[in-house]
Amino acid sequence: MSEVLLERPSPGVALIRLNRPEARNALSQSVREQLAAHFTVLSNAADVRCIVLTGGEEVFAAGADIRDMAERGAVEMLLRNTHRLWAAIAQCPKPVVAAVNGYALGGGCELAMHADIIVAGEGASFGQPEVRVGIMPGAGGTQRLTRAVGKFQAMHMLLTGLPVKAADALRMGLASEVVADDEVQARALALAELIASMPPLAVMQIKEVLLAGQDASLEAAMMLERKSFQLLFDSADQKEGMQAFLEKRKPVYVGA
Ligand code: CO8
Numbered sequence: 658m659s660e661v662l663l664e665r666p667s668p669g670v671a672l673i674r675l676n677r678p679e680a681r682n683a684l685s686q687s688v689r690e691q692l693a694a695h696f697t698v699l700s701n702a703a704d705v706r707c708i709v710l711t712g713g714e715e716v717f718a719a720g721a722d723i724r725d726m727a728e729r730g731a732v733e734m735l736l737r738n739t740h741r742l743w744a745a746i747a748q749c750p751k752p753v754v755a756a757v758n759g760y761a762l763g764g765g766c767e768l769a770m771h772a773d774i775i776v777a778g779e780g781a782s783f784g785q786p787e788v789r790v791g792i793m794p795g796a797g798g799t800q801r802l803t804r805a806v807g808k809f810q811a812m813h814m815l816l817t818g819l820p821v822k823a824a825d826a827l828r829m830g831l832a833s834e835v836v837a838d839d840e841v842q843a844r845a846l847a848l849a850e851l852i853a854s855m856p857p858l859a860v861m862q863i864k865e866v867l868l869a870g871q872d873a874s875l876e877a878a879m880m881l882e883r884k885s886f887q888l889l890f891d892s893a894d895q896k897e898g899m900q901a902f903l904e905k906r907k908p909v910y911v912g913a
Pocket of ligand 1: 679680721790
């Protein structure tokens with residue numbers, strides 16, 4: 658069976674499931690290639706409005722595959738061009754909800770941080786233990802983590818390699834919600850279904866502007882926001898959404 662499964666649990670929603678339990682869903686080059694391929698296809702699929710990313714009910718992902726890296730040299734790592742595979746996830750225009758049960762460590766934590774919403778189970782834990790195996794994060798652990806939780810929490814996690822429990826992750830801003838372990842998948846799917854029922858152009862503009870604006874000046878980011886706001890007034894879904902409100906009926910969005 659494939660190490661990365663793609664399912665379509667409900668209309669508008671795609672579910673990507675890591676399926677390498679014997680290696681705690683460690684992200685080998687092959688797994689990353691499969692992830693990138695799925696994200697590339699789903700990014701362009703008009704009938705997909707939200708993506709749930711999960712490792713299943715036991716473990717999210719225990720990081721990059723250490724067996725796959727232990728004997729590699731710098732040039733070999735460079736030639737893998739792994740950043741292009743991560744970019745397929747980072748540049749996905751559709752919202753991504755991570756459903757995290759169990760460990761999200763190293764590259765697994767970085768993978769979760771590529772999502773837009775993180776639903777964590779009470780027993781989940783997040784960590785960047787790379788320092789303990791002689792390296793450092795290479796897919797956003799020093800950058801996305803710091804943007805999410807700030808310098809002092811990020812340094813604490815990165816320099817010690819100590820994981821944080823779900824409740825602390827929530828408090829720090831590294832999770833959106835914490836629910837009972839056996840409710841994680843259902844909750845992530847429910848959120849994805851709700852997002853999939855929203856007007857897709859507005860949803861994609863919100864994601865794009867929020868992410869681009871984080872690294873721009875406030876003035877530039879406000880201009881981006883304004884332009885996207887104005888752009889949406891040319892969409893059929895804006896007319897439908899406002900008309901439906903005025904007519905006290907449920908809107909029907911078409912993504913145009
Ligand atoms: N890589 C390869 N194999 C792994 C990994 C991993 N990251 N994690 C677990 N496994 C394997 C184990 O080797 C073991 O295999 P086997 O049965 O053949 O001996 C199997 O999974 C089960 O593991 P455990 O027996 O250790 O299971 P436990 O439930 O007792 O423990 C843990 C689970 C806590 C997750 C533990 O396995 C662990 O600490 N794993 C390593 C965590 C880690 O250090 N992660 C960071 C890796 S480095 C990294 O992610 C760099 C990211 C850079 C970005 C990518 C750019 C290329």
